[in-house]
Amino acid sequence: MNYQPSGHDFVVENPEQQTFFVNREVFVSDDVLAHEKAAIFDHCWVYVGHASEIKNPGDFKTRPVAGRPIIFCRDREGEVHALINCCRHRGALVCREREGNARQFYCMYHGWTYHPDGRLKSVPGADAYGPAFDNAEMGLVAVPRLESYRDFYFANFDRDAVDLEGYLGKAKEYIDLVVDQSPSGKMQIISGTQEYDIRANWKLLVENSVDDYHLISTHSTWLNYMRNSGVNVTPPKGELLPTRGFGKDLGNGHLTTDNPNYRGRPVAKWISVYGEDAKADIDAMRNELVSRLGSARAARVADTNRNLCIFPNLVINDGSSVTVRHFYPVAPDRMHVIAWALGPVEETEAQRARRLHAFLTFYGPGGFATPDDVAALEAAQLGFAAWREVPWSDLSRGMGKPRDQQLATDEGHIRVFWRRWNELMETRA
Amino acid sequence: MNEIVGSTVSRAEVEDLFYIEADLLDTWRLDEWLALLTDDAFYYVPPNDKPDADARYTLFTIADDIVRLRERIIRLKDPNCHAEYPLSRTRRLISNVRITGVDGDIISASANFVIHRFRHNDLQRVFVGHYRYKIRRQGGRLKIAERRAILDAEELGLLGSVSFIL
Numbered sequence: 029m030n031y032q033p034s035g036h037d038f039v040v041e042n043p044e045q046q047t048f049f050v051n052r053e054v055f056v057s058d059d060v061l062a063h064e065k066a067a068i069f070d071h072c073w074v075y076v077g078h079a080s081e082i083k084n085p086g087d088f089k090t091r092p093v094a095g096r097p098i099i100f101c102r103d104r105e106g107e108v109h110a111l112i113n114c115c116r117h118r119g120a121l122v123c124r125e126r127e128g129n130a131r132q133f134y135c136m137y138h139g140w141t142y143h144p145d146g147r148l149k150s151v152p153g154a155d156a157y158g159p160a161f162d163n164a165e166m167g168l169v170a171v172p173r174l175e176s177y178r179d180f181y182f183a184n185f186d187r188d189a190v191d192l193e194g195y196l197g198k199a200k201e202y203i204d205l206v207v208d209q210s211p212s213g214k215m216q217i218i219s220g221t222q223e224y225d226i227r228a229n230w231k232l233l234v235e236n237s238v239d240d241y242h243l244i245s246t247h248s249t250w251l252n253y254m255r256n257s258g259v260n261v262t263p264p265k266g267e268l269l270p271t272r273g274f275g276k277d278l279g280n281g282h283l284t285t286d287n288p289n290y291r292g293r294p295v296a297k298w299i300s301v302y303g304e305d306a307k308a309d310i311d312a313m314r315n316e317l318v319s320r321l322g323s324a325r326a327a328r329v330a331d332t333n334r335n336l337c338i339f340p341n342l343v344i345n346d347g348s349s350v351t352v353r354h355f356y357p358v359a360p361d362r363m364h365v366i367a368w369a370l371g372p373v374e375e376t377e378a379q380r381a382r383r384l385h386a387f388l389t390f391y392g393p394g395g396f397a398t399p400d401d402v403a404a405l406e407a408a409q410l411g412f413a414a415w416r417e418v419p420w421s422d423l424s425r426g427m428g429k430p431r432d433q434q435l436a437t438d439e440g441h442i443r444v445f446w447r448r449w450n451e452l453m454e455t456r457a
Numbered sequence: 458m459n460e461i462v463g464s465t466v467s468r469a470e471v472e473d474l475f476y477i478e479a480d481l482l483d484t485w486r487l488d489e490w491l492a493l494l495t496d497d498a499f500y501y502v503p504p505n506d507k508p509d510a511d512a513r514y515t516l517f518t519i520a521d522d523i524v525r526l527r528e529r530i531i532r533l534k535d536p537n538c539h540a541e542y543p544l545s546r547t548r549r550l551i552s553n554v555r556i557t558g559v560d561g562d563i564i565s566a567s568a569n570f571v572i573h574r575f576r577h578n579d580l581q582r583v584f585v586g587h588y589r590y591k592i593r594r595q596g597g598r599l600k601i602a603e604r605r606a607i608l609d610a611e612e613l614g615l616l617g618s619v620s621f622i623l
Contacts, residue, residue, distance in 0.1 A: 126506060126611075220504035220516030223612035227580075246539065249532040256528060364614075369516040381513045384520070394502055394519035396532060399540035399618035407539075410578055 032420050039450040040420075041443075046427035048443050052415035055229035055408075060453075061360045067456035068340050068449070069094040071186040073195050075342040075354045076100050076110050076171075079179035080216035080373070086129040086144055090121075091366065093183055095356060098171065099123050099133065100181070103145035108176070110183050111146045111168040122168065133168070142168050178207045179215065199282040202336045206346050208329050209295040210372035211316060217352065218384065222367040222392045226355075228405035229412075230341065230363040233355050234445050236401050237343040238285050238335045240269060240436035241425065246404050250396040253389065254291065258300035261290065268437045273333075275426075275434045275441030281339030281448025283441040289333050291348050291390075294383040295372065296330045301389065302382055309378065339448055344370075349387035361409050367392065465559060466599070471566045471592065472554045474599045479549040482622050487530045490622070494601045495593055498523045501605040502619055508607045518619050533621070540620035546575040547621060553587075563602065564592040570606070572623065582616050584623060585609045 033040040033049055038060075040049045054060050076093050077100040088101035090113055097113035099122075113121050115135040122133040122142060132149055133142040141149040146168040154161070171183040175192035177200060182192050193200065207215055226233065236242070244251070254261045261270045273287025292299030296313035298306060317326035333347040342354045353367035371383050390397045411418070423446065426438025434440025474493070481490040502519040503510055512520035521529060532538045550571045558565040572584040591603040606623035610616060 218516050219507055219514065220510060221506045221612070222504065222516065222518065223506070223614070224617055225613075225615050226617065248537045249535050252535070253528045253532065256531070377513060384512065384514075384516055387516060388520055389525070392516075392518060393613055393617065394517070394619040396529070399620040400538065402618050403539040403620075406579075 038453065039446050041447075043427070047422075047424045048427055048439070048446075049420040049422060049424070050446055051419055052412045052421055053419070055231065055412045056360050056415050058360055061357055063453060063456075064357070065095065067452050069185075069356075071184070071189060071452070071456070072340050073173075073175075073182040073184050073189065073192055073338075074340070075338070075352075076174070076181045076183045078215075078217045078352070078368075078370070079108065079176065079181065080214075082108065084129065086131065087127075088123065088130055088144070089127045090123050090125065092356060092364070093171070094185060096171075096185075097121060098183070099168070101130070101144055103143070105145075107145065108174070108181060109144075109146055110171040110174045110181065111142075112171065114169070115140055116148070116166045116168070117151075146170055178203055178213070195280060196338065197280055197282065198278040199280075199284070199336065199338055202278065202284050202334055203344070205329055205332075205334060206336075206344060206350060206370070208321060208325070209317075209350075211320060211374055212372075214373040215350075215370050216373045218369040218371055218380070220369070222353075222365075224365055224393045224402075225358065226363050226365060226402050226405055227361060228363065228402075228409040229360055230355050230357040231445075231449070232405045232408060233363060233365070234337055234341070234343070235423075235442050236405055237345065237353075238275065238283060238337055238436075238441055239439075240273065240275075240285060240287070241439070242401075242404065243269060246400050247397045249400070250390060253396050254299075254301070259291065273436040275436045275438055277431060277441065277444040281445055281452075282337060283339075283444040284334050284336040285436040285441065287333045287436055289331050291333065292386065293330055293333070294349055294379065294386050301386070306378075306382060309376075313379070337445065339445065345391070348390040349383050351387065351391050361412075466556065466564050466592075466594070468554060468556055470599060471556060471564070471590075472551075474592070474601070475551045475554060475566075475568055475588075478601070479551050483547050483549055485533075485544055487533055487622070491527065491530055494523065494526070495595065496523060498526065498601055499603045500526050500622075501603070502623055503605065503607055505608055505610055505612050518613070519623075529622075538620075540618055543577055545621050548573045551588075557589075562593050564590075564594075564599075566590045566592060570623075574621070580615065584616060584619075586623075 038051045038054050074094045081089050082102040085104045088099050090099050099111045099113045101109050115122050117140050120135055120137040122135045139152045143149050148163045148166045172187040173184040251261045263270050270290040271288040276284050289297050296310050298310040336344045345351045350370040351367055352370050355363045355365040357363050369387050388395055392398050423439040423442055426434045426440045500521045503517055507515050536542050551568050553569040556566050568588045574582045586608040589605040592599050593602045
């Protein structure tokens with residue numbers, strides 16, 4: 029019997045042999061990418077932005093969402109919109125700034141203007157149009173569905189999709205664990221955007237974001253930094269990582285790691301990297317958590333790290349700090365990543381500075397770890413040039429164990445993504 | 458002000474510092490480069506969308522105090538720093554050097570930079586921007602108390618990671 033499969037399926041699972049393989053064609057093929065856009069990105073809830081980014085009436089941010097140019101904005105009455113940034117007349121962007129506060133959106137091509145809620149405001153020389161022209165029909169097109177959960181806004185380009193809360197399902201609990209860090213239940217995106225390309229297929233970042241198996245080999249320099257700073261990162265005998273964590277299936281293709289913390293948490297677990305003078309403040313934050321949530325829930329919030337993937341392309345890593353990042357394919361071998369830091373709105377200046385410092389110990393294009401992840405993904409993509417000769421990526425770790433006993437260093441949670449990906453690709457084939 | 462500046466530091470002296478620094482970074486002599494910094498130095502790369510921001514309130518690309526900067530150098534010298542192994546080849550062109558102010562013992566200076574970066578198996582990437590420095594004279598030598606590398610690119614995009622010292 030052969031270990032690896034023959035045949036041409038994209039995802040091949042063999043429970044008897046305890047194997048799970050993904051065909052590397054899915055990382056290099058233009059056809060697969062075109063099909064992903066139609067079968068996945070046009071039917072799943074995709075992340076747009078966070079309410080805190082558009083706090084005041086008139087505030088807007090422009091950004092790509094599922095490949096479309098979107099204006100994420102708050103109108104004069106405070107309603108949040110995700111408008112397609114495309115003039116109804118001849119298609120030009122009606123907003124070309126990254127962010128700001130707008131009384132109206134003005135198309136510089138022929139001068140059509142739109143209200144911040146998308147309604148058409150004025151058309152120069154409107155008398156040249158026939159009687160069927162109706163301002164009320166000719167506003168900016170909104171994304172077909174826009175819904176939010178705890179200030180995280182998502183769009184769906186499928187009008188018939190299930191509602192967002194039904195879609196998120198068990199993933200909501202893991203969003204709650206992030207938001208519960210705030211005494212008022214209000215988190216905010218912190219200013220400063222990390223926006224970078226990775227020359228690799230977008231699905232590799234899903235895998236990498238939740239893959240704890242790579243930590244020791246890919247991130248040894250980060251572990252050294254922690255060790256040099258007095259943090260105990262030595263794995264107990266027989267373990268791969270300093271703590272034993274799990275990879276979990278949250279349904280609908282969502283997945284998370286759930287790990288006992290060893291690397292410190294701004295809310296609220298002190299490590300030596302924060303400095304002695306931060307100890308009392310962290311203790312006070314911990315006490316606030318316990319009095320608000322009870323000691324068990326406070327421990328869930330403050331003593332675990334969770335890398336959460338909302339299918340298909342949103343990752344919320346609640347680790348050394350909280351990062352919200354989403355990514356979208358530009359080509360089979362290239363993705364565009366947009367990432368932010370998230371923190372409780374009521375943080376003091378010292379707490380905020382500590383959160384940002386902790387963020388940069390690990391995350392982001394200048395962090396001590398993310399650049400090595402990028403290097404690993406790009407190395408994999410280069411290897412995939414030989415996808416015909418070396419066709420299979422192996423995601424079999426832990427296949428012999430029950431699904432509820434998958435370690436974060438196993439690949440059970442990564443298989444959750446692939447099973448859902450395969451299901452959607454086949455359903456809409 | 459020019460008179461005061463002229464009496465304490467010359468542009469040529471600042472240029473020498475910048476050119477020596479560029480050479481040490483291009484040749485990966487990172488310990489010698491660290492020796493150009495004060496013991497309380499900072500190194501910043503602001504986010505592309507907020508180039509004038511303060512690292513206490515804004516997520517930067519890099520915001521190192523000297524403690525973390527020394528750790529960054531340990532990392533860069535380690536073959537397990539995969540983003541810089543094999544090491545990038547870089548070539549820095551520094552120009553438009555100006556002394557922008559003197560306040561007590563702190564000399565402020567700025568310069569433009571173009572850093573060409575080459576890597577095996579990778580695109581050629583060009584990092585363009587300007588530096589803002591705070592420099593202090595210590596024991597007769599100019600030392601760098603703060604260096605801020607501000608990129609002109611609207612987003613990192615295909616520049617990818619900032620894994621070497623800008």
